Amino acid sequence: MxxxxxxxxxxxxxxxxxxxxxxxxxxxxxxGLLFIMLGVNTLLMSSEQKNLNVDIVSENEQLTPLIQNxxxxxxxxxxxxxxxxxxxxxxxxxxxxxxxxxxxxxxEKLGGIVYIPSSAMKDKKIDYYSKSSQNMSLxxxxxxxxxxxxxxxxxSNRTLSKEDLxxxxxxxxxxxxxxxxxxxxxxxxxxxxxxxxLLTFLLYFSMIMIGQMTMQSVIEEKSSxxxxxxxxxxxxxxxxxxxxxxxxxxxxxxxxxWLSPIIxxxxxxxxxxxxxxLFSISSTVIIYTIINFFIGLLTFIGLFAMxxxxxxxxxxxxxGTLPVMMLxxxxxxxxxxxxxxxxxxxxLIASYFPFASIIVMPARLTLIGVPIWNLFISTIINILTFVxxxxxxxxxxxxxxxxTGKKPxxxxxxxxxxxxx
Amino acid sequence: MNLLEVRNLVKTFDGLKAVDNVSFxxxxxxxxxxxxxxxxxxxxxIRMMMNIYxxxxxxxxxxxxxxxxxxxxxxxxxxxxxxxxxxxKVWETLMYFAELKGKAGKSIEQKAEEYLKRFELYDRKLSxxxxxxKGNQQxxxxxxxxxxxxxxxxxxxxxxxxxxxxxxLLKDIIxxxxxxxxxxxxxxxxxxxxxxxxxxxxxxxxxxVILEGSLSEIKSKYSQRNASLxxxxxxxxxxxxxxxxxIENFGxxxxxxxxxxxxxxxxxxxxxxxxxxxxKFDANxxxxxxxxxxxxxxxxxxxxxxxxxxxxxxNA
Numbered sequence: 001m002x003x004x005x006x007x008x009x010x011x012x013x014x015x016x017x018x019x020x021x022x023x024x025x026x027x028x029x030x031x032g033l034l035f036i037m038l039g040v041n042t043l044l045m046s047s048e049q050k051n052l053n054v055d056i057v058s059e060n061e062q063l064t065p066l067i068q069n070x071x072x073x074x075x076x077x078x079x080x081x082x083x084x085x086x087x088x089x090x091x092x093x094x095x096x097x098x099x100x101x102x103x104x105x106x107x108e109k110l111g112g113i114v115y116i117p118s119s120a121m122k123d124k125k126i127d128y129y130s131k132s133s134q135n136m137s138l139x140x141x142x143x144x145x146x147x148x149x150x151x152x153x154x155x156s157n158r159t160l161s162k163e164d165l166x167x168x169x170x171x172x173x174x175x176x177x178x179x180x181x182x183x184x185x186x187x188x189x190x191x192x193x194x195x196x197x198l199l200t201f202l203l204y205f206s207m208i209m210i211g212q213m214t215m216q217s218v219i220e221e222k223s224s225x226x227x228x229x230x231x232x233x234x235x236x237x238x239x240x241x242x243x244x245x246x247x248x249x250x251x252x253x254x255x256x257x258w259l260s261p262i263i264x265x266x267x268x269x270x271x272x273x274x275x276x277x278l279f280s281i282s283s284t285v286i287i288y289t290i291i292n293f294f295i296g297l298l299t300f301i302g303l304f305a306m307x308x309x310x311x312x313x314x315x316x317x318x319x320g321t322l323p324v325m326m327l328x329x330x331x332x333x334x335x336x337x338x339x340x341x342x343x344x345x346x347x348l349i350a351s352y353f354p355f356a357s358i359i360v361m362p363a364r365l366t367l368i369g370v371p372i373w374n375l376f377i378s379t380i381i382n383i384l385t386f387v388x389x390x391x392x393x394x395x396x397x398x399x400x401x402x403x404t405g406k407k408p409x410x411x412x413x414x415x416x417x418x419x420x421x
Numbered sequence: 422m423n424l425l426e427v428r429n430l431v432k433t434f435d436g437l438k439a440v441d442n443v444s445f446x447x448x449x450x451x452x453x454x455x456x457x458x459x460x461x462x463x464x465x466x467i468r469m470m471m472n473i474y475x476x477x478x479x480x481x482x483x484x485x486x487x488x489x490x491x492x493x494x495x496x497x498x499x500x501x502x503x504x505x506x507x508x509x510k511v512w513e514t515l516m517y518f519a520e521l522k523g524k525a526g527k528s529i530e531q532k533a534e535e536y537l538k539r540f541e542l543y544d545r546k547l548s549x550x551x552x553x554x555k556g557n558q559q560x561x562x563x564x565x566x567x568x569x570x571x572x573x574x575x576x577x578x579x580x581x582x583x584x585x586x587x588x589x590l591l592k593d594i595i596x597x598x599x600x601x602x603x604x605x606x607x608x609x610x611x612x613x614x615x616x617x618x619x620x621x622x623x624x625x626x627x628x629x630v631i632l633e634g635s636l637s638e639i640k641s642k643y644s645q646r647n648a649s650l651x652x653x654x655x656x657x658x659x660x661x662x663x664x665x666x667x668i669e670n671f672g673x674x675x676x677x678x679x680x681x682x683x684x685x686x687x688x689x690x691x692x693x694x695x696x697x698x699x700x701k702f703d704a705n706x707x708x709x710x711x712x713x714x715x716x717x718x719x720x721x722x723x724x725x726x727x728x729x730x731x732x733x734x735x736n737a
Contacts, residue, residue, distance in 0.1 A: 008520045016508070225504035229565070231473045232498035232575075233521035235490070402473070 005234045006242040013246025017213060018253070027254050030205050031261075034198060052082050052111035054138070057097070059118045061088040066149050067116070076141055082111075091117070098129060105131055112138065116146065124150055193339060195262065195281065196366040200335040202258050203293060203359050207328050210251040210297060211304035212321075214243060218308025218401070219317055227401050236398040240305055248297040255293055259286060281366055288375050289362040292382055296358030299386040300328065306393040309400035316407045331356035335363040342367040352378050354385040392417065424449045424604060425470075425573070430479035432465050439465045441628035442479070447606060447621070452599055454619035454636075455608035456709070458717070462628040463608040464501060467577050470606075471498055494522050497571035501578040501608075503562050507551040511542065511561060514550060515568055522569040529568065536564045540590075559587045563594060574598055576607035580614055592618070612709040622709070626717045636709075643715070644707040646679045648688060651701035658695055664688055669711055676711050 017023050056071070058064045068086040076082050089097055094115055104110040112130035120126050126146065128138070148169050155165060221227045230239055263286060303324045311317035331350060338347035342364050350356040351364045357378045364370065399416040400408075425447040432440040440462045447453045455463050468474040470481050472488060481488045505514055515533045519525060537543040540560045545553060553561070559582075567574060576595075580588055595605055595618060609615050615622060622639065624632035632639065646666070650656075651674055659665050659677070664684050669676040679688060685704040692699055 004523060005521055008517065012517055015513075220506075224507065225500070225502040226506060228468075228473065228500040228502065229498070229504070229518070229562075230521065232471050232496065232500070233493055233518070235472075402468075 002241075003238070006238050006245070009234065009239060009242025010246040010249070013217075013243055014249060016217070017210075017247065017250045020213075022209075022213065023250065023254070026205075026209055027257055030202070031258055034201060051080055052138075053109070054082050054084055054111050055101070055113045056084055056086050056116070057089050057094055057113060058086070058116040059088070059090055059094070060116075060121065063116060063121075063149065063153060064088045066153065067146065070145050070149055071142075074145055076145075081141070105129065114142065114146075120150060121153060192281065192366050196339060196363040197336070198262075199289060199366060200332060200359060200363045202255065203289075203296075203362065204328060204332045206251050206254055206258075206293070207296065207300050207359075208325070210247050210254070211300050211324075211328075214247045214301050215304040215308040215317060215321070216314065218243065218305050218397075219311065219314055222309060222401055222404075223312055231402075236401060237394055240302075240394055240397050243305055244298055244301045247301045248294055251297045251301075252290060252294050255290060259290070262286070284372065284375070285362070285365045288365065288379070292358055292361065292379060295379070295382045295386055299355070299358075299382070299389050300324070302386070302390055302393040303327075306396045306400070309397040310408060310413055312404060312407070320407075327355045328359065331359040335360045338364065339367070352381055354381060357382055395419075424484060425606075426482045427466070427470065428480050428482060430466060430469050430481070431477045432462075432469060432474060433477055438628050440469070440476075443625065443628070443630050444479075445623040445630060445633050447604060449604070450599075450602060451604065451620040452595065452618055453604070453606045454615040454622040455606065455625065456610070456612065456615050456622050456713070457608075457625035458610050461610075461625045463610075463625055464577055465628075466625065467575060467606075467608060471496065471575065492573075494569075495572040497566040497569065497574045499562065499566045499574075499576045499579055501581060503559075505550050505558060505562065505565070507549070509550055510546075511537075511548055511550065511553070512546045514561065515565060518565040519569045522571075524569040532570070533564070533568055536568065540564065556584050556587055559583055560590065563587075563591060567594065567598065572603060574603055574605045576605070578609055579607055580609065580611060612713060616709040624713060624716065631716045632712070639712065640707055640709075641705070643712045644705045646682055646684075647705060647707040647711070648677045648679070648685055649701075649703045649706045649708065650675045650677060650692070650699065652692070653698040653700070654696065656692070656695075656697060659691075662691070664691070669714075671708070671710065674708070676708060 056067060058067060064086055068084075071077060071082075071084050077084065098113065101110055101113065105113070108131060112128060115127040115129070117126070124147070151168050152165070155168065160168075221230070227239075234242075262281075304321070307317055307321055307324060311320055331353075334346060334350045334356060338344050338350075338360070341347075347360060347364060350360040352361075352374075361370075361375075361378050365375075395417050396413060399419050400413075427443060427445050427447075430440050430443045431438070443462070443466055455466065457463050465474065469476045469479075470488070472481075472490075472493060481492075483492050509517070512533070515537075516525070516529070519529045519533070534543065537546055540563075542553075542557060542560060545557065550558060550561070566576075574595075579591055579595075583591060595607075598605055607618075616636070619636050621635050622633070623630055656668075656675070659668060664679055664681075664687060665677060666680045667678040669678075677688065679685065689699075689702060689704075692702075
């Protein structure tokens, strides 16, 4: 199969694709975009508001100075996230005060009013008044501080050791540990989740991009009639093999470029990630991902080349790509949806299912441990998928590549399989 | 010796027989013409010879061996519908197509340079294809066809779409290749060209061979009782004359078929007596066009193609 002519075609495909603008731009742009997306997300989380005016009103006058002291020394004020003002009022006074501040709340001169009734000393229930009553980040910000004051006040009359008090104050702190059969139990940040998203996005992008490029190139050869000149030198199978291999090698190079920062982070201790972003993946996962990505490219690019041969022009082709695109898009969504629980049955099935395995398995691997023999199974499934698809795609390609005229129906394309070309 | 044999080729598309039991032989050292109107099955036959289509049945045999990849390497093929990669540079294109034929290295580079210089394209060798004029793209297409020094050159409707300069250029190349001992096979619906250039022809109509042989033999066989005439004046008086069986007007040339074998002298005298200025009088001559009409009939279609042929001939 790999003769001189195929190598010649591969060389041309590589030269054409690797130095094409689209390839260079996408290769650089995609990781850039992903980083920007992550960055914007972090930025939004950290600096959603500045200097929000909040009135803290307490019914119990003993609580007021304690709260004032606690909040004014907190990060919330130091970071200029909030400007607090404190006062003590009973229920009736507060009602009047609320009425008088109504206008300020509506035009947002005043961000919100927190009312801590005396009953909070027993049931920890406090009220929040604002134009938008649900402000999760404010609840989150104030929760620990007010909780601490209430606990202190609650226990202040009773005899309690400092340790007891500090235990009571502290909230629950989750630390994630990844458990896998092979390795030790490791502490883990969000790193692996981010990595799983990243792998899924990159596999998806690359597969679609390289596939589309190959399809366009087949359409170009067909519509500009180059193909007949080429077929006077090589067989259609040789041409298709060369094109698919050339494009797949391009894809693997692209993926290697994209994954190189991760490989770099794995292999050196020179770069230090913040603790929350620490990830742990074995080189097996990276190697598996690249090998299976290559097999996946061979399969999908074969299908895209087939589509290119069926249609005469990009317009017809873009409507005809839907069935093949679905084979990439559906696994992509399965992979995204399983992030919160990689053990869902659909994720489990999809990670071994033909076509879907290529995208779903790497993300699943990053999230949970999978025994090595399972990787062999999915690799074999992927190879078998390719072996089954290639002759069909090849046959349709052979028939389609020399056909011109009106856009064929799918039923006609199926008939091509029986043709003796 | 029979070099290349086409044996009983059949090809059916969607129940329609495009090529129906076609057989012919291409002798050594000839310019071989595959002649027929558009849609007669010429391109399909050539594609089967090139192993681009698999025949439903039949085979193509080169010196006793069924053709395959080895034959492809020996052939330079110029399809009717041609194209080159638009974004590829001239030099890369030439090297790529030569390499597909298994030729690379110094000797090919040298040859490519020679051809580019000869066709006045050497200074464009680093240009992209899309930046060349259509005429120059056609020239490059010829070069890619012959650069790897093929033993066979197969040209499918080579003159269609060529500008007059390139038409002459291609004619020169064909003659040159013939002198070098290459075997040239070309298909055309233009009888004039075939007549001027071919040694052997096979005529195909509706997917079937209707005539095969050397052009001179065919002509002498069909030319009895025929004269072709170039003249000034009005020859309408010949209509209904007892000597004449049929008059075929091709514009510049008029073909006249007589009723008896040895009446050409009488015809010539008749023309002179009627003050017709005779520029050219060819006894026992028949054009391929006339033979084709006689065999294939269906004149409406033929007249269509003959008007094209005149236009192209005029251009040349």
